[in-house]
Amino acid sequence: MATYDYGLMIGMMMAIFFTSLVFADPDLLQDVCVADLTSGVKINGFACKSNISAGDFFFAGLSKPGLTNNTFGATVTPASVQQIPGLNTLGVSMARVDFAPGGINPPHTHPRATEIVFVLEGELDVGFITTENKLFSKTIKKGEIFTFPRGLIHFQINNGKVHAAAIAAFNSQLPGTQRVANALFASSPTVDDVVLSKAFLIGTQEVETIKSKFAPNK
Numbered sequence: 001m002a003t004y005d006y007g008l009m010i011g012m013m014m015a016i017f018f019t020s021l022v023f024a025d026p027d028l029l030q031d032v033c034v035a036d037l038t039s040g041v042k043i044n045g046f047a048c049k050s051n052i053s054a055g056d057f058f059f060a061g062l063s064k065p066g067l068t069n070n071t072f073g074a075t076v077t078p079a080s081v082q083q084i085p086g087l088n089t090l091g092v093s094m095a096r097v098d099f100a101p102g103g104i105n106p107p108h109t110h111p112r113a114t115e116i117v118f119v120l121e122g123e124l125d126v127g128f129i130t131t132e133n134k135l136f137s138k139t140i141k142k143g144e145i146f147t148f149p150r151g152l153i154h155f156q157i158n159n160g161k162v163h164a165a166a167i168a169a170f171n172s173q174l175p176g177t178q179r180v181a182n183a184l185f186a187s188s189p190t191v192d193d194v195v196l197s198k199a200f201l202i203g204t205q206e207v208e209t210i211k212s213k214f215a216p217n218k
């Protein structure tokens with residue numbers, strides 16, 4: 001191979017590398033590619049369907065508060081490609097999070113997206129932790145915004161006395177959510193007690209106690 005070809009190859013690799021740094025989801029190659037959520041074709045994203053309409057780009061599910069009478073006193077209502085098939089290949093999505101007083105959206109990560117939250121009502125204490133274990137936290141009020149960088153562990157809690165709600169936007173059609181506690185203590189099959197005992201510097205009995213409080217895969 002000539003020196004010239006190596007230069008070209010390195011250039012192409014750099015282009016691919018920087019493109020993947022700029023966009024959370026791959027760039028699109030056509031106007032629309034409305035997801036055929038029922039297709040068995042496995043690709044990076046979803047196969048496109050041909051008979052599309054305005055309804056494929058519409059979702060009313062964030063217009064009302066989600067129920068908050070659950071264990072954590074909070075509900076996330078996603079508006080991703082699974083609810084809005086028209087988002088396929090567009091690299092964006094949203095969610096609404098509702099919080100009862102004291103409600104928490106427990107520590108979690110979105111492996112494929114940066115998140116930006118806008119407080120609709122109430123007040124939230126929010127924060128994220130960097131890979132150097134530095135916490136960035138803040139109290140945000142109605143109309144204010146906070147950002148959670150892609151992949152970093154973050155949380156939101158309503159320490160106020162009234163209902164709180166936020167709208168989240170993501171730079172991925174399907175950001176993915178991994179709750180830290182659920183991933184470690186409620187996986188299926190379960191992570192061995194000895195792993196968690198050694199990782200958290202606690203006894204296996206304490207591991208069992210935590211595991212028993214989480215229903216597997218919930």
Ligand SMILES: *[C@@H]1O[C@H](CO)[C@@H](O)[C@H](O)[C@H]1NC(C)=O
Pocket residue numbers: 051052053
């Ligand atoms: C396309 O979808 C609409 C409903 O969204 C349906 O009424 C119509 O029959 C469909 N057309 C074809 C060719 O499948």
Ligand SMILES: *[C@@H]1O[C@H](CO)[C@@H](O)[C@H](O)[C@H]1NC(C)=O
Pocket residue numbers: 067069070
């Ligand atoms: C939450 O409230 C709704 C309606 O108010 C009710 O249907 C549902 O059963 C409740 N869920 C729990 C877990 O209490």
